[in-house]
Amino acid sequence: xxxxHQWPATLVQPVxxxxxxxxxxxxxSNPNLYWYRQAAGRGLQLLFYSIGIDQISSExxxxxxxxxxxxxxxxxSSKKLLLSDSGFYLCAWKxxxxxxxxxxxxxxxxxx
Amino acid sequence: xxxxxxxxQALSIQEGENAxxxxxxxxxxxxxxxxxxxxxxxxVHLILIRSNEREKHSxxxxxxLDTSKKSSSLLITASRAADTASYFCATDDIQGGSEKLVFxxxxxxxxxx
Numbered sequence: 001x002x003x004x005h006q007w008p009a010t011l012v013q014p015v016x017x018x019x020x021x022x023x024x025x026x027x028x029s030n031p032n033l034y035w036y037r038q039a040a041g042r043g044l045q046l047l048f049y050s051i052g053i054d055q056i057s058s059e060x061x062x063x064x065x066x067x068x069x070x071x072x073x074x075x076x077s078s079k080k081l082l083l084s085d086s087g088f089y090l091c092a093w094k095x096x097x098x099x100x101x102x103x104x105x106x107x108x109x110x111x112x
Numbered sequence: 113x114x115x116x117x118x119x120x121q122a123l124s125i126q127e128g129e130n131a132x133x134x135x136x137x138x139x140x141x142x143x144x145x146x147x148x149x150x151x152x153x154x155x156v157h158l159i160l161i162r163s164n165e166r167e168k169h170s171x172x173x174x175x176x177l178d179t180s181k182k183s184s185s186l187l188i189t190a191s192r193a194a195d196t197a198s199y200f201c202a203t204d205d206i207q208g209g210s211e212k213l214v215f216x217x218x219x220x221x222x223x224x225x
Contacts, residue, residue: 006154032211042217042218043200043215043216043218044155044200049211049212051211059212088152090154090155092154092155094213097142097204098143098162099160100145100157100160101145101147101155101202102157103154103155105153105154106153106154108152
């Protein structure tokens with residue numbers, strides 16, 4: 001069966017520090033991968049999605065970037081965090097365009 | 113940008129009552145999906161309805177889709193306290209690329225025991 005791992009669960013980082021959030025999927029190959037951010041009490045904002053290695057689409061211009069170094073690994077990064085980067089970050093995967101999304105448990109990021 | 117918009121933003125009902133949540137969207141879609149999120153957790157998929165389907169059932173859940181009105185509804189029958197959660201609709205975008213799934217802001221459902 002397929003599983004998705006996302007870590008860390010919580011993170012407190014100072015403004016200006018770098019960020020690296022990692023997400024891996026097991027039990028499937030060539031999944032579509034997604035990063036969403038959710039502000040407190042709000043909906044989900046799509047940040048990046050990837051339909052294959054070296055195929056990453058950015059939805060929101062900001063100081064975040066995403067990479068997919070391996071087929072089932074998706075990394076969200078920042079060189080310098082801003083206060084506005086605080087939020088709940090969710091990684092997700094799906095098989096194809098008519099498949100449901102499967103979410104990780106999320107990372108609660110607080111930038112201080 | 114938001115594609116789906118849920119209505120109402122918040123809903124409070126008593127156990128045993130039915131809960132209806134609505135979703136409106138803007139563009140042509142291949143499918144529409146409903147998800148549930150317990151506080152502080154990831155989202156869990158509930159139902160996917162394709163654009164050529166009008167209604168779908170799963171247990172106590174019933175989803176309808178009206179592509180002419182670009183709207184969908186999620187009905188939870190005989191609600192339970194454990195149904196308390198936020199519910200989101202998500203749509204793809206035929207023109208923007210069907211791999212891109214965009215969520216609404218959600219409906220926060222509270223079921224009082």
